[in-house]
Amino acid sequence: MSIMDYNGGSVIAMVGKDCVAIASDLRLGNEALGISSNFQRVFPITDRIYLGLPGLATDVTTLRERFRFRVNMYTIKEEREIEPETFAHLVSSTLYEHRFGPYFIEPVMAGMSKAPSGGCKPFIAATDLIGCLNFAKDFVVAGTASTKLYGVAEGLWEPGLEPEDLFETISQTLMNAVDRDAFSGWGCVVHVMWALIAT
Amino acid sequence: METSFALTGKGYLIMAADTTSARSIVKMKVDEDKIKTLSPHLLMAYSGEPGDTIQFAEYVERNIRLYQIRNLYALRPAAAASWIRRAVAESLRSRKPYSVNLLLGGYDTATDDPHLYWVDYLGTMAEVPFAAHGYGSYFALSLLDRYHDPDATLEEGLATLKRCIDEVSKRLVVSPGAYKIKVVDKDGVREVEL
Numbered sequence: 001m002s003i004m005d006y007n008g009g010s011v012i013a014m015v016g017k018d019c020v021a022i023a024s025d026l027r028l029g030n031e032a033l034g035i036s037s038n039f040q041r042v043f044p045i046t047d048r049i050y051l052g053l054p055g056l057a058t059d060v061t062t063l064r065e066r067f068r069f070r071v072n073m074y075t076i077k078e079e080r081e082i083e084p085e086t087f088a089h090l091v092s093s094t095l096y097e098h099r100f101g102p103y104f105i106e107p108v109m110a111g112m113s114k115a116p117s118g119g120c121k122p123f124i125a126a127t128d129l130i131g132c133l134n135f136a137k138d139f140v141v142a143g144t145a146s147t148k149l150y151g152v153a154e155g156l157w158e159p160g161l162e163p164e165d166l167f168e169t170i171s172q173t174l175m176n177a178v179d180r181d182a183f184s185g186w187g188c189v190v191h192v193m194w195a196l197i198a199t
Numbered sequence: 200m201e202t203s204f205a206l207t208g209k210g211y212l213i214m215a216a217d218t219t220s221a222r223s224i225v226k227m228k229v230d231e232d233k234i235k236t237l238s239p240h241l242l243m244a245y246s247g248e249p250g251d252t253i254q255f256a257e258y259v260e261r262n263i264r265l266y267q268i269r270n271l272y273a274l275r276p277a278a279a280a281s282w283i284r285r286a287v288a289e290s291l292r293s294r295k296p297y298s299v300n301l302l303l304g305g306y307d308t309a310t311d312d313p314h315l316y317w318v319d320y321l322g323t324m325a326e327v328p329f330a331a332h333g334y335g336s337y338f339a340l341s342l343l344d345r346y347h348d349p350d351a352t353l354e355e356g357l358a359t360l361k362r363c364i365d366e367v368s369k370r371l372v373v374s375p376g377a378y379k380i381k382v383v384d385k386d387g388v389r390e391v392e393l
Contacts, residue, residue: 007323028325033337035317036325058322062288101292 003104004055004129006031008183009041010143011052012174013110013124014157015136016166019194020122022050022110023174025145027186028057037186045071046081048112048120050191051091054143055105055129063105066094084111084123088133095131102129106142112193120195139173145181152177163194200373201246202335203233204363205302205315206347207328208356211384212304212313213391215360216244217335217375232379237263238273239387241305243283246332247320248298255290255297259283276305276314280324288322296320300332306383313383331363338370339363353382361393 011024028039041060042052051067053060070090074082082090091107107127112120126140127133134140139157141149152173161169171190178184203216220228234244235256241263245256262282267273274282280303290297301318317323317330329343330336346359360380368374380391 028323030319033340035330035340036327038327039325056321056323057325058288058291061284061324062322065285 001031004106005144005183007055007057008144009039009054009057010141010145010149010174010178010181010184011041011054011108012139012141012149012153012170012177013052013108013126014139014153014161014166014170014173015122015124016161016163016194018120018122019161019163019166019192020110020112020124021166021170021190021192022052022108022124023170023188023190024052024054024143025174025178025184025186025188027184029183032182034186040189042189042191045087045109046111048193049082049084049087050110050193052108052110052142053105054108056103059103059105063094063103063107067091070094084109084113084125087111088125088127088135092127092131092133095127095129099130104129108140108142110191110193112195144183145177148177148180149173163192167192200334200371200375201233202331202333202367202375203244203246203302204331204335204339204360205244205304205329206343206356206359207304207313207315207349208351208353209349210306210311210313211353211356211382212242212306212315213353213356213360213380213382214242214244214302214304215364215378215380216246218377218379219375220249222249229376234379234381235260236381236388237279238267240273240308240383241276241279241303242381242383242388243304244302244332245299247300251297252299255286255299259286275307275309276303276316277307279303279305280314280316280318284316284318284322284324287318287320291320291322302330302332304383306385308385311385334371334373335363335367338366342366353384357391357393364393
């Protein structure tokens with residue numbers, strides 16, 4: 001068994017019409033033994049960015065602390081909040097710093113970036129454990145149930161979903177995928193963000 | 200084999216750890232206390248590689264004490280747990296990591312509620328209502344899923360702990376003989392007998 005599957009857990013992010021959603025399960029295990037059913041692995045980074053960290057649980061906590069520090073430093077130095085695209089590259093370079101002794105995490109992020117018109121544009125991205133970025137237009141998945149998530153998301157997702165429909169789509173995708181994965185499940189959490197001023 | 204349990208209840212936390220100190224198939228000692236009192240309202244049960252456990256537990260104990268001397272107040276359970284987890288996590292990616300599993304239980308005197316943290320040698324930390332380490336966890340966790348009640352009185356909590364200990368004695372081939380049981384509540388830490 002891979003070290004990536006040691007604690008279990010999965011995360012998915014999806015794009016909708018002027019909205020994004022990110023969802024994860026809440027299981028923390030030791031291989032097949034369940035330890036906690038309330039292990040959060042999705043964290044708010046700014047008011048408009050969420051970061052999901054599926055993978056080895058010790059690195060979930062370590063990376064959350066690390067990103068909090070780095071984002072705080074960015075905010076102080078730049079005197080503004082970090083943009084989702086910039087944050088994605090921060091995640092990527094942080095992971096690549098440990099290219100030959102990596103953190104065993106495959107981050108998934110969702111955010112609303114500022115459009116030139118003044119409105120908001122949905123943004124999602126994922127990276128592998130050494131920081132190779134994947135900017136998808138539809139959905140991104142990671143974790144022990146990733147193969148199942150791809151299948152269900154491929155079937156359920158459609159372009160231009162409104163926030164309510166996106167919530168339903170991501171929730172059903174996650175719940176049905178984790179039900180076929182022994183290492184994920186034990187409760188879910190969903191975050192939906194939408195623009196008050198559409199582009 | 201080494202086993203430790205902990206559970207929270209209404210205004211208290213119970214922690215139990217076996218008292219055997221074994222080397223290979225031989226029991227070397229049968230009255231070893233594997234629960235350290237880190238501060239007036241904080242307990243830590245440790246298990247794992249002999250040597251690493253005591254070295255790490257004493258390092259943590261002294262540093263928590265140092266904080267208390269410097270600042271005139273003790274760290275709250277969540278803060279102490281974060282610091283200890285970080286010590287384990289940093290050790291994991293060092294040349295010689297500590298191989299220590301911990302249960303951290305405390306009573307937060309500011310919010311008047313008990314907190315329990317499950318920490319393993321990788322630096323994985325989870326706040327849980329009840330927890331166990333070692334082979335005993337395979338029996339105890341399912342029992343605690345069924346019988347744990349966050350609003351139970353101390354007597355009920357100790358009865359639930361007794362169920363766990365009895366089940367491990369009954370079903371586990373290499374079951375430990377004796378346990379040391381400690382309780383932490385608003386009045387601090389004390390040892391209890393079942």
